[in-house]
Amino acid sequence: MTSVLPRRIGGRLLALAETLATPHQLDRYLELVDPMVTARDLRAEVTEVRRQTADTVSLTLRPTWQWAGFAAGQFVQLGVVVDGIRHTRCYSPASSQYRADGRIELTIKAQADGIVSQYLYRYAEPGMVVSLSQASGTFRLPAVRPERVLLVSGGSGITPVLSMLRTLADEDHDGEIVFLHYAYTRDDVPHRTELDRLAAAHRNVRVVYAYTEGDARPGELTGFFGHEHLRTVAPWYADAQTFLCGPPGLMRGVREVYRELGVDDRLHTEEFAPAPVAPVEAGGTITFSGSAVTADNDGTSLLEQAEAAGLSPEYGCRMGICFSCTAIKRTGCTRNLRTGETDADPDQPIQLCVSAPVGDVDIDI
Template sequence: MAIQQKSRQSGIRRKFSLLSLFEAMATPHALDRYLELVDPMTTVRDLRAEVTDVHRSTADTVTLTLRPTHQWRGFEAGQFVQVGVVIDGVRHTRCYSPACSQYRADGLIELTVKAHPEGLVSRYLHANAQVGLVVSLSQADGVFHLPTPRPESVLLISGGSGITPVLSMLRSLLDEGYSGDLTFLHYAYSEKDVSYRAELEQIAAEHDRVRIVLAYTDQTSGGDLHGFFGTEHLNAVAPWFAEARTFLCGPPGLMRSVRGVYDDLGLADRLHFEEFAAPAPTADADADGDVNFSGSDVVATNSGKTLLEQAEDAGLTPSYGCRMGICFTCTSVKTSGCTRNVKTGETDTEPHKKIQICVSVPVGDVEIEI
């Protein structure tokens, strides 16, 4: 046994030595840059995915099925991935949550993307995604997922495109044979805006212990509920909600309403949520000082916007992904000065510290390595 283990370890070391040799020979470009010229899905280190199916179930959404390369390590229901596409020669990255079960047998990933009016990547995918498109992909990340062991009762609440991570939770729980109380409450403008409506109706028909509730805010007929979220909706669909664990993802209005109700009832610790909406701070009219982008020898007058926005206004192109403080792609080193986090309101004066420039605004003079 010891001899076999030593042999395997020796084999692994030889493979890494050969890989290092090939990469050294490929300098100045990474080996994957050459391999992608032959086949974009043949990679040594880069994680990518190929679109194998495209489906448009509503007017403004597109569902993509992706086949990831061998580096993919799977995900937990509720987590997100970063998807990158090249638009006009520039790679742009955004965060999306898989909608499929984490136990999907074929190893494929399902993403449903809503085309937002200001969404560069979402609009591009909605209009141009086709079978064979290869995108960059990150490993799954995020703390929004079901706990282990599973709670005795689960309430899933979603709205709009926020359906994807909680649908993944629903599908995963069904694959596990979950036997506790389970309600899925989804909000949409009308029935035509509900992604996966046919599947949800099928789940409701096939699983007696699963309650599927569709709530329409603009449609007064059909569906199960009408209007906006409130305690009356909670009591109607899950009277046991106080003892349950609730998982929430949706647009800002729904998020605020649910969080407000749970706070008022003293149940904030039983609510788990994921926000996929960028913070919308207004520029500080009283902003002063200068922002020194030391990596580019550019100095700009502080406009009160986030450091990412100010860098772009100054003609710089820093890396970023989600633009909402989730993915940490935009992390840069603040050399000096004070910044404020627009999501938490907290200020930071520590020098030589990595910060997320998409959710950080300068307070006075700031020097940042961009």
């Protein structure tokens, strides 16, 4: 009872303060004094910036007091204001979930058309304050750690599986661990120093690099993932649990091999790439009933069509991962752009970024 009472009093005082601050939220006033002093908003200060390769930037973040931590493999939503507009994207921490100072590390690949990634790669510096979400996602190690673990990554997909490796190392996990990372060349491997250090410090950890365009040294591989690569690095794959994150080509190749070998139930995946688009025939009218706006259906996602109609629905990843753009479909039929499945039930929550209207649709935004 004594521990509950202070929280209740604190909550009431906060509610009173926010009432007095009307019409603005209390945090809008606090950020004028110090953007890291917040009542409710979760934010983070950039404390370190490293540009390890020609197209990646690694940020160390110090979250505000609301941060609840994360499990290795999960992701957060990071928000920045670019040209007066707030943009949010999903990134996985690369650090161990046990990091002693409570800070998190993100490694971000500067995508050619990425508003947020390009902005951070060019302009991120210590002292920058960004918005942050609590961690979420189901891509994570099981509570009972597997005796054998294969971690496979490519490009910027290294972050969640590197977090898993660092976490297992901090737990002094003594099971066999192989970390297989794919990159164009040797110079395109982020966190290489950390990976080599972990392999040298833990007898049960083996790190293997595979290059799709560069030459290999002894112990390294060339080419793309296939049966030969799998048997070379982890001949015990059938008795292991595999965790995979990377670009679409790598994801597809690993899934096909595991399916052919009949061990796809031992493969766990996470991907941060745009969803493959299943063709949707245009036609009909979209009614954005929450805004009294209508538009002709052009066959693209509801998020894209809402933005083309002048609306600004909330979104995060734009690829069906974070659920930030979920809205209620009142009537009509929609097709999932990733799976091709249709949904004609009324009053259903759908993800705008991976849903396209089939004929007339009423969406409450």
